[in-house]
Amino acid sequence: MSSIENHDTDAGFASSAGRTLLVYGLAAVAIVILAMFALQALASLVGSSTVAAQAIDRANNSISISIREEPPQLNSTRATDAQSGMVLGHVIEGLTRMDMSDRLAPGVATHWEITPTKATFWLRENAKWNDGAPVTAHDFVFAWQTVLNPETASRYAFLLFPIQNGEEINSGKMPVSDLGVRALDDFTLEVDLARPTPFFAKMVTFQTYAPVREDFYTAMNGEYGASAQKLLFNGPFMISDWVQGSQILMDRNPHYWDQARIHLDRINIAYITSDVTATLNFFKDKKIAYTTLGAENLDNAMEQRWQIQREQDGTVFYMEFNHIDGRLTRSYHLRAAMQLVLDMEELVYKVTKLPGYLPCESLFPGWLMGEDDYFRKEYPVRKITMNETLAREHLAKAKVELGIEGEWPELVLLSGDNPVSNIQSEWVQGTLRAKLGLSLKIDKQIF
Numbered sequence: 001m002s003s004i005e006n007h008d009t010d011a012g013f014a015s016s017a018g019r020t021l022l023v024y025g026l027a028a029v030a031i032v033i034l035a036m037f038a039l040q041a042l043a044s045l046v047g048s049s050t051v052a053a054q055a056i057d058r059a060n061n062s063i064s065i066s067i068r069e070e071p072p073q074l075n076s077t078r079a080t081d082a083q084s085g086m087v088l089g090h091v092i093e094g095l096t097r098m099d100m101s102d103r104l105a106p107g108v109a110t111h112w113e114i115t116p117t118k119a120t121f122w123l124r125e126n127a128k129w130n131d132g133a134p135v136t137a138h139d140f141v142f143a144w145q146t147v148l149n150p151e152t153a154s155r156y157a158f159l160l161f162p163i164q165n166g167e168e169i170n171s172g173k174m175p176v177s178d179l180g181v182r183a184l185d186d187f188t189l190e191v192d193l194a195r196p197t198p199f200f201a202k203m204v205t206f207q208t209y210a211p212v213r214e215d216f217y218t219a220m221n222g223e224y225g226a227s228a229q230k231l232l233f234n235g236p237f238m239i240s241d242w243v244q245g246s247q248i249l250m251d252r253n254p255h256y257w258d259q260a261r262i263h264l265d266r267i268n269i270a271y272i273t274s275d276v277t278a279t280l281n282f283f284k285d286k287k288i289a290y291t292t293l294g295a296e297n298l299d300n301a302m303e304q305r306w307q308i309q310r311e312q313d314g315t316v317f318y319m320e321f322n323h324i325d326g327r328l329t330r331s332y333h334l335r336a337a338m339q340l341v342l343d344m345e346e347l348v349y350k351v352t353k354l355p356g357y358l359p360c361e362s363l364f365p366g367w368l369m370g371e372d373d374y375f376r377k378e379y380p381v382r383k384i385t386m387n388e389t390l391a392r393e394h395l396a397k398a399k400v401e402l403g404i405e406g407e408w409p410e411l412v413l414l415s416g417d418n419p420v421s422n423i424q425s426e427w428v429q430g431t432l433r434a435k436l437g438l439s440l441k442i443d444k445q446i447f
Helices: 040-044 082-091 137-148 166-170 214-219 276-284 295-303 332-339 344-352 388-402 419-436
Strands: 002-009 015-023 062-067 096-098 104-106 109-114 118-123 181-185 188-192 237-243 247-252 266-272 290-292 308-321 411-416 440-445
Touching: 062 082, 082 237, 082 247, 082 308, 104 109, 137 166, 137 181, 137 188, 137 214, 266 276, 276 290, 276 295, 332 388, 332 419, 344 419, 388 419, 411 419, 419 440
Parallel strands: 002 411, 062 266, 411 440
Antiparallel strands: 002 308, 015 290, 015 308, 096 104, 109 118, 118 188, 181 188, 237 247, 247 266
């Protein structure tokens, strides 16, 4: 058997996630701290309505929200999913960050200099971990070496390949000590670049570049980020409680260097569920400050004349083929055959039918700027036209290439076990059977 995987991360080709939100009125003071991930859109959704304390608790400076999935773990060196990214964006701060206007801003670094061969960052001396110890350049050196260490098996290690020797270290050809990054002193970090990377200061906003303190990481004995007690925080918030599958409490970090920018004292992730109807009911009962809408309840929300907003959260859904030797999907012709019959417009508009979702044209979001224009315009991607006849030609070539006689062996699709993934994986299964005669087993796994 061969396998295909279905992922929800920040890159892909199947569908680009925009969400339709119902939002209770929030005072501006309660919004400005929200970080660069999924909660960013709340900044523009300011109103004046009064809400029960469960959702917006002005007396205690807190809000309650929900997320659709449990973060698998909060180890920034390994995290790839959007839910982990949202939480990490509130509790861990990197060298730089994106502000509420999506502009590059200082984080742990006060300033930086990027040349074609080097990047230098000068760190602020008042940036601290939640135990009061300073965040130092050594924490970034250790974190980046850990990401690139093959034993970590970080799926986002490639994001650090702009660093000298990063790719060679990740492939096991060089020791991690040869990584082109060094702490000149506690508060000066110097990076050798493998190639000119003028946007490197923007890359380090991402969670994979976050600092990790070596003594604490080592003391966790392989369980760093598995619970609130097994993680250090240097961001605006710290996780005070994490009940797996139920609730995450994020309280203000008293050691965060920029207290004047933080106006909330608590963010209560009160519910963890992918059930859109359930979250809508939480919203109706004034238990959460905002919720997403699905196709089945959008019409009702419009009839009720609720305040509805749309946002692009940068998440992209995609299917990934397994290229490992011995897998059927190592064949280019088999992959091409499947791609030529899996119509993403049909999946998005007729099957998933979630408001705000769009067929994805590229790994890069439409709003990403290039040098002079939008990146997609400067580097257009060839659009794939569905062609069942050509798909069958590729399938015949794949059969010869793989030495298959008679019926095709069964393929396996690894999928999440939630309402949206169920609908999407069943559509893939039915489409491949109807158009190519391929048998597909769906292997549903909890996120």
